Amino acid sequence: MKMKNQFYLSDIQSLFDDVQRAKIFEDQKTMTDAIPLYSTSVINGKYDQEKHKEGFDLKSFVLSHFDFIKKEVSIQRKDMLPIEEHIEKLWDELTHTASEEKGTLLKLPKPYIVPGGRFNEFFYWDSYFVMLGLQVSGRVQMMENIVENCSYLIQTFGFVPNASRTHFLSRSQPPYFSLMLELLAETTNDEKIFSRYYDTLEKEYHFWMDGEEGLENGSATKRVVKTKEGDILNRYYDSENIPRPESYLIDIHDYENSDGEEFYRNIRAACESGWDFSSRWFADGETIQKIETLHIAEVDLNSLLWHLEKTLAHVSELKGHSEKQRYYQQKAEQRKSAIDHYFWDERTGIYRDFHLQKQTQTKSRHIATLYPLFLGIASKEQARAVSEIIEKEFLYPGGLVTTTKQSGQQWDLPNAWAPYQWLGYNGLKKYGFVQLADTIKTNWCSNIERVYHNTGKLMEKYNALDTETNAGGGEYPNQDGFGWTNGVYLKLQKS
Template identity: 20%
Template structure:
């Protein structure tokens, strides 16, 4: 079975790889290049086609803006299957945007530092991949410099996201209370995703009104970071986003040490790292909940819910040994019942949990992948192995979908996963986990 799935995973990645040197998440639903998808996809390619892994990374980095920003979607081609497209986003309003690559004016979790490091670890020809890293690591460093200089208005070492799409966890129940503080206009638009996918698995039109309104505010101010920090109704410090930044900081420190020189950059990364970890634990760790939480910077209050993002700091080495034990206990108590696959994207004991609706409950392979490595790093091998075997069981049952119902009994009647099929990062991260 494993051999068949490996072949299928490689076939999915090869078929989703485009002539322009990038991979779409899946056909139809997502016809462009996404930032954090590309990082995960490159890891999958690295196990059997390093040239494609390098192309994936280079194509994304080529779309970087002059201020170090890397957009969450790069619109390499025109497509009528996705909304909102480049005409709505108008990223070119920013004076430092990349005029060669139409894109959005928002970003996604910074996975590229640890992607480069993992590519090096996987590589059989280390010299070749190290040369590629030497040529490209500066762009990833510039991306981190952008975050710390433009997205940390209180100089805490914690960067903000100004749109729920920047979190990667698009329609999570985490944002519901923020939406309640807003009253956006009703937009007239044609959804493309709900023509391709069951609408019950996707965000509602009213949710989209909020999403579009935040973009309109950013556009009104030419995507100026300072103005966004002052005016965006959505301004959040996200543990998942910041954990990816910390993980990538460390990866770059380690890579710069292998490369040699760059003492100034190593010193700056270590400075960012120390401040980020300290603030992370003092501000985002909720002792009572036994988990890391999000912080609403606009309304200056914690968002006290537990989600799969709450456990992502394990992947970045943020928690103390004691905190890690508490996190694992919280995860297994709330998410780890015998009737559930690990790890639901939102607290299954909470009334907002929905096992079918995008980031309101389903299992996602990328979060499980992070969780697997994080648990291993802290010595929780048995639970890490369960996360891996649960992921594999879901993939074996229904195939390489975008997201999955965490309720085991659902598969007595359901024969498929949710969202897009033949999904690239599900295939790519399966290949990585298979090789562990």
């Protein structure tokens, strides 16, 4: 869906391709965030006229035809405020507005919190973990803003895009909207919030389940798969199979050494998961060229959709829609059974993803095993088994790592990310493993405080193994800001 005045990078495809291949900006995201100063037809016309002229300078042309707005950092890091005061100031610094489309940036009705660093737009699943900190800070209005923005995006596009830019309109991120409503209802003590967004919840559910009807056993379409046994599961997906604009040249180079016709879609589907990237997605467990996200049904996604189904059943009951209540309750029960059947590995005591072609669980051992505990799906016995694996294989001096494999990708060992510290703490405490939960909290928060003391920054990710070393890996440098780190740190400190 293209709305009036929206700017798509495909509108300047030839120029964009040349800019990215020429590497005129250190970060390829810079060009995706550019704001055209003239109509795309004028820019394209001038480019066609001038690019072959002697002395033509591509960077000068781009700088004279696009605006590159970068918000100045207002906090003096040298002040070294106490960390909680620093975060309170960061909330204001990270607050953005987009009352109209500017370049690729989508308009949103309310102010919002951006992650920080190179990420200067609204991100979907980040915003839930930001809300945890906003709750502690008493910033209820901003929590409501986030929910309103998500609802606007779902009502406008049918889903919440990965982030609020036009080139992200082909994919979403882990569906946290129902959890956002739950958090907001808890904060405001207002159950009516669920009913207010009932239509939005249904709309998002239809996005994830689109194509379910008519699926044959052992087949898949978009984000829905039907196993050979006839059960419905979900996978991450992307409607486009082209290089990501924000990582254009990286994707093109990786594609040259890949052997899959849907390499780009596999890359993009991994981005929808939020885990970009991890050995979790690689057929050989080693190289991104062997990525096969489309062949995998994920325990985290299916657990989140179970929560959405349970929420829809609950709200249907509140609204007196008995038929819908039975429908969603049945869907939730079927999914819970499927989660046990396809993702639970009795032998090793961990939840794994399911490989749809091989009809077996994947080899990757990863921290998304926490989702059934966080959401209350696991049995006491399953939770105990997971807790033992977490303590033995995932817990380090700096927090919980994401996988047990060191691949050089940012969502692998040795990195620790804020969302999974909260999922681990909350999920394990829910099942009575209080001491382990508190150790996770202590280890990660101490890591945060150490890095802040040394650098004056709150980072996107942290090294959990070597707490004297900053986290690395991935396609771009570690970013500071940082929305979900701020939120989870505050929430853990008050828990």
